[in-house]
Each structure stands twice: as C-alpha cells, then as structure tokens.
Amino acid sequence: MVNNHLYIFGAGSSKDFGFPLGNEFFEKAHILSASPQEKTKSIRHIERNLKAVEKILRSIFHNLPDEHEHWPNFEELFSLLHALKSKGELNITENDIKKFVALIFHTLSACHFMFLDVNGIKKFSYYKDFISNILKNAKENPSFINLNYDYLLDAAIEEVVNDNSLNAIPQNYKIDLYNVSNCEKITQGRYILIKPHGSLKIAKCNKCEIFFYVRDTFVPRIDNKRTPCPKCNESITYSHLIPPTYFKNVPTLIDAHEIIKLVSNAHKITIIGYSFPPYDIEMKYLIFRGLFKNKKDVLFKIIDFDEDNDVEKVRNKYKFLQLFTRKKMLFNTEGFLMYLKHVNS
C-alpha cells in the first residue's frame, strides 16, 4: 500500500540555513543593512526600506525600542497594523505596505546569497539528500506544504528531479505557472508543492494576471526594473509574497480546498519547524479542518528544536494534534540541520 506522506515546512526549517524566524526578522534586516563591507545594491535596498518602515512604525508606536532585536514578531505586527487599517483606525497607505513587503523581499533574497557565501552548499546537500530519499521512496506518495517565502525546498526538489531525471517533471505548485524567460507554460508535475504564503520564486504580472516561475536555482531576482513580463512587456514587480497577517486577506495563492484535501488524505504528516503560531491562525485552522475530515489514525512526526532537548516541552506545543490520532507521536528536538545530518548518515 502506498502511503500519502504530507510534509509541512515552517520557518524553523530554514533557520539553520540562515533565514530569520518571525521574531528575528527585523534584527536580521538590520544586521544585513549595517554590514560593513561594500554595500551591494540589494543591501542598499534593505537599508532604504528598513529606514522607511522604521519611520512608519515610529509614527505609530512611540515606544518602539532602539534595538531591532527587541522589535516584535513581524507577522504579529503586520497583523495588528492590518486590523487597525481595516477598521479605519490607522492611516497607513498601500505604498507603506509595499515598503514592508519590499523589506521582506530584499532581506530574504539577501539571505539566499549570504547562505551561498558562507559555505551553505554542504548544508544544502544534506537538504537535497533528504528530499532525494523522500522522492525515491516508492512506498510513499509525498506532498509538501511550505509556509516560507524562501525557496530552499523548491530548489532542492528541482535539483533532485534534474539530477536523477525523475521523469524530469517540475513540481506542481497547484497554480498555472509560466517560465519567466520564455513565457511557456510549465507542465504540471507529480510532486505537489503548495506555497500558501507566496514565494520569492513566483512573480505575478498584474496586467496579464498570470504567475511566473523563476527557474534558476539560486537566482531569485524578480527585479522590478529589469524583469519585463514576457507576455505584455510590463514591468513585473516584486515576487508574489502574501503579507503575513492573521487572515491573509489580500490577493492570495492560498488554495484552501487543496490544503484541506492534502491534510485529509494523509496517512503520515511530518511537521518541520512549524508550531502552529497564533499569528498564523488561517493556516492553523485549514490544517485542523483537514485533520477533522481525516478518518485515519495519522502518524505525526515532529521535527522541532529545543535547546535542552526536552521532548515533554515540545510535546506540549503539539498536544492538540493528539486529538486526531490514537497513534504515538514521534518527536525529534535536535533541530532540522542536525536531524538531516543524522538521517542522511
């Protein structure tokens, strides 16, 4: 029997590769913008957008700390601003919102480049081997929900598929994608990868209303000056990122039914670095709705990090999952990178 194995990736799955968690985001942007080396264009973008965002935030919050490391979780902050704006209690413009999204885009893009600069290749090879083993396992039918903007997982799947000529089929994002270099429609593949929060890899032409995929593994750049839409020649703006608010109620890639379907059909669910934070309430309840429909005893495996390797503490974070299965949940608390090193050795 073939098992449907669903993998859910959260911010913790990227942390070991140099990407910030929600509560580290502003600090990361600050560190990058303050780096002493010669500033690249991308670093200057971070610097400029961080200053703009700081100015907006200081006009709203009089007690915003001086140190960026003490700023709140950016998803929570974004949700609050969005709630205030939608109630008409905050005068913040679409242009202000764009500055926030630009800051996210440039900061995470820079993280991809830094990751390569700091000898990230070896770490990435652990990641690739892990994905390769998943895709080669004939007894399991894998699918992936990735809640991150970064594209480590996308790149790993793409490289594994190309390396092994596993039918050379690209992954399936469950939306129609076009190749940004030639505007050809990308064939739908057999690996389902859903990125409900958008991705640095995906861009949208607002005129043609179609999505583009950037093929090159480590070139995320959808540059608003240099990348014209291959269909209408209009400039494509930044990558399609869904601003991180509670309800994501902006034009969205979220295919609620697809997520519920994947969760409800799963025999096994492996959750990597995602602890259902309260500021991601929409995703949390989509997954719960899927679990409610799932009448199997799902096998849950949790890969998380606890500095004391305290399984009980981690188990506590996920106790609601126990409502959906009689099976014993499996826990790993050493962090994703250590897990990859062990599982591949």
Ligand SMILES: [Zn+2]
């Ligand atoms: Zn267009």
